[in-house]
Amino acid sequence: MxxxxxxxxxxxxxxxxxxxxxxxxxxxxxxxxxxxxxxVDALVMPGGESTTMSMLLERSGLLEPLAxxxxxxxxxxxxxxxxxxxxxxxxxxxxxxxxxxxxxxxVRRNAYGTQIESFExxxxxxxxxxxxxxxxxRAPAVERVGPGVEVLARHxxxxxxxxxxxxxxxxxxxxxxxxxxxHARFLDDL
Amino acid sequence: xxxxxxxxxxxxTGTTLVKRGLAEMLKGGVIMDVVTxxxxxxxxxxxxxxxxxxxRVPSDIRAHGGVSRMSDPEMIxxxxxxxxxxxxxxxxxxxxxxxxxxxxxxxxxVDESEVLTPADEAHHxxxxxxxxxxxxxxxxxxEALRRISEGACMIRSKxxxxxxxxxxxxRHLRSIVGDMRRIAAAGDEAELFEWAKQLRAPxxxxxxxxxxxxxPVPLFCAGGIATPADASLVxxxxxxxxxxxxxxxxxxxxxxxxxxxxxxxxHYRDPEILAKISAGLGEAMAGLETAxxxxxxAERGW
Numbered sequence: 001m002x003x004x005x006x007x008x009x010x011x012x013x014x015x016x017x018x019x020x021x022x023x024x025x026x027x028x029x030x031x032x033x034x035x036x037x038x039x040v041d042a043l044v045m046p047g048g049e050s051t052t053m054s055m056l057l058e059r060s061g062l063l064e065p066l067a068x069x070x071x072x073x074x075x076x077x078x079x080x081x082x083x084x085x086x087x088x089x090x091x092x093x094x095x096x097x098x099x100x101x102x103x104x105x106x107v108r109r110n111a112y113g114t115q116i117e118s119f120e121x122x123x124x125x126x127x128x129x130x131x132x133x134x135x136x137x138r139a140p141a142v143e144r145v146g147p148g149v150e151v152l153a154r155h156x157x158x159x160x161x162x163x164x165x166x167x168x169x170x171x172x173x174x175x176x177x178x179x180x181x182x183h184a185r186f187l188d189d190l
Numbered sequence: 191x192x193x194x195x196x197x198x199x200x201x202x203t204g205t206t207l208v209k210r211g212l213a214e215m216l217k218g219g220v221i222m223d224v225v226t227x228x229x230x231x232x233x234x235x236x237x238x239x240x241x242x243x244x245x246r247v248p249s250d251i252r253a254h255g256g257v258s259r260m261s262d263p264e265m266i267x268x269x270x271x272x273x274x275x276x277x278x279x280x281x282x283x284x285x286x287x288x289x290x291x292x293x294x295x296x297x298x299x300v301d302e303s304e305v306l307t308p309a310d311e312a313h314h315x316x317x318x319x320x321x322x323x324x325x326x327x328x329x330x331x332x333e334a335l336r337r338i339s340e341g342a343c344m345i346r347s348k349x350x351x352x353x354x355x356x357x358x359x360x361r362h363l364r365s366i367v368g369d370m371r372r373i374a375a376a377g378d379e380a381e382l383f384e385w386a387k388q389l390r391a392p393x394x395x396x397x398x399x400x401x402x403x404x405x406p407v408p409l410f411c412a413g414g415i416a417t418p419a420d421a422s423l424v425x426x427x428x429x430x431x432x433x434x435x436x437x438x439x440x441x442x443x444x445x446x447x448x449x450x451x452x453x454x455x456x457h458y459r460d461p462e463i464l465a466k467i468s469a470g471l472g473e474a475m476a477g478l479e480t481a482x483x484x485x486x487x488a489e490r491g492w
Contacts, residue, residue, distance in 0.1 A: 010456050011218040011239060015430075032457060047215045048239065049275050055237040056456055059449075080215070094234075094274065109274060115298035116321045118208045119201035136201075137211045138276065138298070155201075176211050 003075075003190045006031040006040035010056040012048020012081060016175040020183050034065040042075035042190050045082030047137065047173055050090075050109065053081055054098045063098060070102050075166045075190045077183070083169035084109060084140050091143065103164045104146025107171075111141030120177070125153040125161060133179055134160065134172035142171060204321030206343070212276065212298065212323060213344035213408040216240055216431050220421070220452050221410070223247050223435040226265075227272035233438070236448030240276040240298070242433065243269040248305050248352030249436035249475065252485065258306045260288040263295055270297070278325070283491055284310025286319075293322040299344070301325045302337075304490035305351045305435075312492060317341030327412065329362045329488050331369040331399075332389030338407055339392045345405060347429065348488040349413020352436050354477035356414040358488060359424055363411055367428040374403040413488070416441070416474045418454030418467050425458035440475035447471055 005021055007014045009030035018028045021044070031037050043066075045053075057063045070076060070086075078086040089106040090099050112118070118138055122131035134155065142159040145151060152168075153161035160171040161182075166189075174182040202208070219239030224230040230241045245261045246254060260281050270277045276298035281288040283302055288309075292300050302315050304327050317324040318341035327348035328334035334345045347366060349359030373385055373396060382400055386393040398406055411429035415421055416437040424432060432455050434448075441447040450467045457463040480486070 009218065013214045013217065015217060016214055032460070048217075049215070049219065051234065051275060052219060052237045052239050052452070056453070059453060060456070092274065114270075114296045115209075115212050115276060115323065116293065116296060117203065118212065119203045120205055120208055121201040135207055135211050137208065137215055173211060173214075176207060176214065 002026050003041040003187065004029065004039065005042050005044065005187070006037060007044045008046060008053070008082070010060065010062075011052050013046040013079075013173065013175060017044045017046050017079075017183075020175050020180050021187075024180055024184055024187060026187060032060060034061050037062060037065055037069065042186075043069070043077075045076060045078040045085055046175070047080030047082065050081035050084040051094050051097055053085060054094075054096075057085075057098065067100060070100060070167075073166050075186065076102070076168075077186045078167065078169040079173055079175065080137065080139060080171065083107060083171055086167055086169055088146065089144070102167050103162060103169050104149050105142050105159075105162060105169070106144035107140045108143050109140050110138050112136065112139055114138065121155060123153050123155050123160060125182070127152070127185070128181055132174070132181065133177040134174070135176045136172045139171045209323035209343040210407050213325070216276070216410075217408055218456060219431050220448075220455050221278065221431065221433045222438055222448060223433075224269060225439070227268045229439060230269045230272045232445050233448060234273045234275055236445055237452035238275060238448065239431070240278055241269065241273060242278045242280065242301060242435075243297075244280055247436040247439055248487070249354070249440055250352075251305060252352045260285070260292065260306070263291065266292070266295055266297065270295070280306055281315070282306040283308040284313050284315060286315045289315055289320065289324075293320055297322060299323055299325055302342075303327065304348060304487045308490050314340050314491070317343075325410070327488070327491060328366065330365045330389075332391045333491065334366055334405060334409075335389060335391035335395045338395060338405065342407065344408050344410060346410040346412040346433055349411065349415075350480050350483070351413045351487050352478075353414050353480060353483070354416040354437060354440070354475040355480055356416070356420045356423065358480055359411055359414045360427065362488070363424060363427045363429060366409065370399050370404060373399045376400055415451070416477065418450045418464060418471075421451050421454040422458040422464055425455060431455065436475055442472035447474070
């Protein structure tokens with residue numbers, strides 16, 4: 001049976017993720033409450049503002065249920081802000097920002113500067129025969145990778161795609177370039 | 191845009207995909223007008239996804255009169271230094287020199303805005319010429335498509351800024367979304383030719399709407415949002431995020447109103463959550479009847 005995938009829809013680029021997942025033939029639910037989270041098998045945490053999402057996770061009563069599901073091994077794909085929220089340590093975040101600590105990496109927010117430094121580039125991804133077109137929007141940078149974290153892609157030497165157990169995190173936006181391969185791999189791994 | 195991924199390419203900045211991409215990331219969020227670094231911090235603390243740095247909120251621009259211009263770069267920089275979320279700033283319609291300065295400051299988005307006094311009575315800025323992305327206002331679909339054809343990467347329905355009255359925002363959203371629905375239901379190409387003529391808009395953009403049912407860029411709402419219920423209303427009408435100007439810092443309890451509107455945009459379809467969020471917020475901003483206005487900002491822009 002195909003998994004039922006949730007896209008965290010508190011804020012950010014959730015619609016583009018949902019569109020790609022639907023194209024791949026899975027049922028997609030927008031997740032804004034704990035009840036909705038309980039009904040899905042896996043979760044995508046989209047880009048957006050990590051500070052906003054962190055606050056809304058707390059105010060919407062999602063923080064503890066989400067931490068519980070992640071602890072019990074739910075598959076999760078985090079992009080940009082989603083990567084920041086799943087990281088063990090965040091540099092240049094807000095003091096009150098929640099780090100779910102699922103992936104043992106240190107991430108610097110807005111590492112490349114403001115929007116005029118945002119860019120797109122082709123990157124090589126482990127296991128893909130052709131380059132993946134990656135869009136980096138006010139992107140975070142991975143500054144430390146802990147043991148047990150696999151780096152699947154780099155851009156100019158920096159890790160930009162990492163996997164740790166059931167979690168895959170990307171500094172870029174695979175949902176924006178129309179290439180469904182990363183989402184397909186995420187679904188295959190579930 | 192997507193290109194052929196045959197080999198590693200050099201990083202490209204300022205592309206359409208990159209510029210529209212930031213708008214995509216602001217969806218489901220609230221962009222708040224702020225006039226000081228203190229306001230900016232309150233906005234960020236409340237969960238704003240972005241702040242709009244300006245010298246006066248629109249209701250004060252109305253009250254103050256005179257020519258309204260781009261803000262002092264020093265003030266914009268102090269706001270950029272105060273927060274970690276994206277910072278937007280406004281340029282006058284057609285004033286590309288102000289926009290060049292804003293780009294040099296490194297702001298994240300430029301709003302070519304009818305809230306400021308227009309600098310050009312015929313021409314909007316050539317927004318393709320910039321690395322920084324632009325948002326523009328629109329009262330109807332034709333205006334939105336003209337702005338997109340000039341390079342705008344986000345459209346916001348104009349509403350009537352500084353009034354705390356949602357009626358104009360509703361009119362503009364219903365017009366834009368309703369026409370998109372009618373175009374998507376068009377019977378043949380000939381009807382699309384007629385739509386392009388009626389809307390005074392480029393045919394390829396009309397054809398794109400016929401195919402996708404939506405603008406090629408995100409559609410946000412601005413102008414008149416003063417309560418969580420207002421935010422829910424415009425989101426249910428099709429807006430993908432909300433700009434709130436005077437509605438926050440002209441209310442009696444700005445931090446509380448700001449948080450409530452942020453939550454309302456997320457939970458816009460859930461009346462039970464909205465009921466909780468809306469309780470005990472204090473006074474919303476005093477509103478203005480649009481029939482009494484001497485200046486209708488929404489009429490600026492061509």
